[in-house]
Amino acid sequence: MGDLSGRVALVTGGAGGIGRAVCRALAAAGATVAVCDLDGEAAAATAKDLGDGHGAYSADISDSTAVADLVARATRELGPIGILVNNAGIDKIERFVDSTEATWRTIVDVNYLGTVIVTRAVLDAMLEQGFGRIINIGSDAGRVGSSGEVVYSGTKGAIIAFGKALAREVASKGITVNTVCPGPTDTALLQQVADHNQKMYDALAKAVPMRRIGAPEDVAPAVAFFAGPGASFITGQTLSVSGGLTMAG
Structure with a gap:
């Protein structure tokens, strides 16, 4: 994990399972973290858990006006956003x-358009x-599909394609x-699977070849790697963190 000192990181969905773990990993690497979540109280609790100097923000990421206000406030209070995690x-x-x-x-408005909206809101400053x-x-659902998550899988596949295309446009600008x-x-979403069909969850x-469900702490280091200096020559890539469940594609 590289040194992120002096960098400001905005993490959407930052108070949830994976988001919270990502915030902790980035803060541990030295970043100043802007924790954004629809649940403002949960965002504040997460920011407090990170220690002094971090910020908490509440916004509906599918609302471009709310996102613009969020980015302006976070920039004013913490500094220019150099790292964005669309979680x-x-x-x-x-x-x-x-x-x-x-x-x-x-689902489309939040998962896909929300990612597009937040990315556009921070891109000018990055440029x-x-x-x-x-x-x-x-999600691996966006790579191989997932029963019971058809539209969700579509949005996650769209995020992968969006990232690759944007990577091409900004590669010469110091942006990955x-x-x-x-x-x-192990998140609230996976609990939905268990509630919907316990047999599906058990299956x-x-x-998973590693014979266990992943933890949010398994995902966070991959995010921190892509945010760090060791990944400065890596862009447009898709990394599965799945215990070997999806090894191809």
């Missing part, structure tokens, strides 16, 4: 034939600095864009 996401575990258009639109590290949290794809990880755990 916020939602899902509803159900068969596609049972899902509704309202659910599809909410001005001549430095930026953008790390998107995708990479995607980390967790496999089955997931057995299918």
